[in-house]
Amino acid sequence: MSIPQERHLVTAIPGPKSQELLARKQAAVPTGIGTTLPVFVTRAGGGVVEDADGNRLIDFGSGIAVTNVGNAAPRVVERVQKQVAEFTHTCFMVTPYESYVEVCEKLNELTPGDHDKRTFLVNSGAEAVENAVKVARHATGRQAVVVFDHGYHGRTLLTMTLTAKNMPYKQGFGPFAPEVYRVPLAYAYRWNGDNAAEEAFAQAVDMIEKQIGAQNVAAVVIEPIAGEGGFIEPAKGFLPKVAEYCRANGIVFVADEVQTGFARTGDLFACEDEGVVPDIICTAKGIAGGLPLAAVTGRAELMDKVHAGGLGGTYGGNPLACEAALGVLETIEQDDLVGKARRIGEIMLPRLKALQERFPVIGDVRGRGAMIAIELVEPGTKNPNPAAVAEVVKRCHAEGLLVLTAGTYGNVLRFLPPLVMPEHLLEEGLSILEKAFS
Template identity: 60%
Template sequence: MTTVTVDADPTRSPAVVAGVEQVRRLRTAVPGPVSLRLRERRAAAVAAGVGMVLPAFVERAGGAVLVDVDGNSLVDLGAGIAVVNAGHAHPRVVAAVTEQAEAFLHTCFMVTPYEGYVAVAERLGGLVPVDGPTRTVLLSSGAEAVENAVKIARAATGRDAVAVFDHAYHGRTNLTMAMTAKAMPYKRGFGPFAGEVYRAPMSYPFRDPAGLTGEEAAERAVRSLVTQVGAEELACLVIEPIQGEGGFVEPAPGFLPALAAWCRDHGVLLVADEIQTGFARTGDVFALDHEGVRADLVTVAKGLADGMPLAGVVGRAEVMDAVHAGGLGGTYGGNPVACAAALASADVMTEEDLPARAREIEAVLRPALEAAREHAPGIGDVRGRGAMLAVELVRPGTLEPDAAEAARVARTCHEAGVVVLTCGTYGNVIRLLPPLTIDPALLADGTAVLVEALTGRAGSAA
């Protein structure tokens, strides 16, 4: 294959991050021959149940570019599923990780504590949309954070029941599988699941009856929960402010404030699952900030530590402290190297104004995607906020999901060297999660590739 190098602004030298040029460059087909050999090794050694979006094995990464083992440079519009918000190998994060790794890698905070854990808890307390003094527990994964949020809510309220929503995704552990809506691939064959989980209808403007307001959708959800279980039995209501795996479903304005008010009135704790939406991804530090909603508990992970495994639950002090000593924790939770990465990531978010960068990304992507609808009648909806945007694909003129078309668009992008992801209850949504530090020329190039895949026409982000 002839080498293809694409730079949306050929008059300038490409930016370089961590030694990686911020340009799309194809030296082989994607995946290339070395990746294909590694895929054979993977099949022989890795459990078949571990999925794979694109079998292009990565050798290094910097900024918003993945360099695979065949020398192809791919535009990353997935960011490790909203993890590397500050970009791959951000120098501030790498330096912090290196310094901490040279000091010590692990002691277990529950045995001999260290300042990094405390510093992360202090920093999170000043960021999360929670009123009053806060407390934090640090963990290792998003699912672990959700599980612990439910534990805390049950301990604080003395109630058992948990409310979740249609299209929700909360994790792969037993309790979080019960809380997750989508059966395949997350739940099928893995039951029985934890009990006392009740599901309410989500505000889904694209699929709701025309004219249904956010407040009316909240009333619908509340009626469902009161009928199923009763407010007096609910420990907590757990919601993603913008749903992730369920299809980047952004509820109608007023939905979240109305639910928050109902929770306050009935002693139900509001748990905001901000695992995918947090840390500037939606153009605000947290997605709840958009409507000024305050939660009792907030779960965080993904963008918290820019690639290091770290998660947490942050909440009102009196709620968090309802749990007895020893009831929260984990061997690896709040690992010192991950904490160092989180502190550096928080500095980058503030100093480089990543919320503003997310809004700038939306200002490029959204108009291009909206314009593509003129030439792609299968685009049913363009939605999301900031650098968390999605395209829902349907059969033209209907609401019937078109998962095959979503798979085709993703495959076309992958072959052209642009990494995009699919999602949605029906598998028909293209989701976009670029690093918030993505080079503007690289974003323009990746957007043009996506538009061409959607429309079959050469596109441009300009």
């Protein structure tokens, strides 16, 4: 890699050049576009981002699970450079090109299930989820959509409605889309008792039957691991129960794998952990190494019901992004990034659980593969402790470790290191985190 794989601080974080650029950002960009850490990046790769002041920081964020293969993966760079010299756009709906078809073929092959599938490409995770709902409504002739507490699905009108958390995603942006209903998620850490899967599922079904009627539900949309909600892995058994209920009632089961997909959890897709096969799967983020691309992959009999022209978009499946996606899939397979994600989990989870034993502010440690989180609480309780999260984040950033937050209550630290991060950087980042708690 061209960028040294080591943490290196030459100024305070953020440094003077980043602060100057931040002032320009504040004068040119709306305040609604927030910034987690205002260091302005000049290059990045492996497990490191370098800023305008020459500081190199350890990256535990991956652009929110986008750069799973790194920020400048060689196979991605090579393919994109070759494509940009040939053509940058034609619009697939006007004059198509092979790379779009090849991406769709690979997703049809790699996503869970051996049934006949179809895939189409769009620009973002929110657009993928919205199109999945469109397909489900058209195919079933029904309107209602069921989603889950703590879920996040995007910032468009419909996906904002599907999202559970009000602030900052929904506050002041209503009225919202109709025919969206929310039911409980089996959030094991916060569920009273040991039967979270059974009890949450029973409550969800009761609400559907009483408030909507299963015969009116077009789709159930769920993240196999709730991302923005706090990396909540539903209690074991919950996802299979929901999927079976959908099959029994003619409801389209939609898995939102925007954040969990492409080897992030130690499987290529998070649904595979419990053998769940969705009717439609939505992917984005890690699909193209940082270029804007997303996909909707579903059962052929559902996807093909939509009339010609009913799906699409000007930039969907841009040729540069398609080549990037092919480079990502090559990298995941040839460099065994599924195995590397599992190795990251094997390193992180024991160290985080050891921290939990030392610091009662850590209420829960959870996650799979390279999608790990810790939930901070007031010691001796399960009361959320967002102030502690803010303090830990501040200390980590000052020491050159980029970390992200999450959670319905703003009390979760989430860790999404690039799957190509060298282990010495991973260990050093965990030591910085330990120092922050100390």
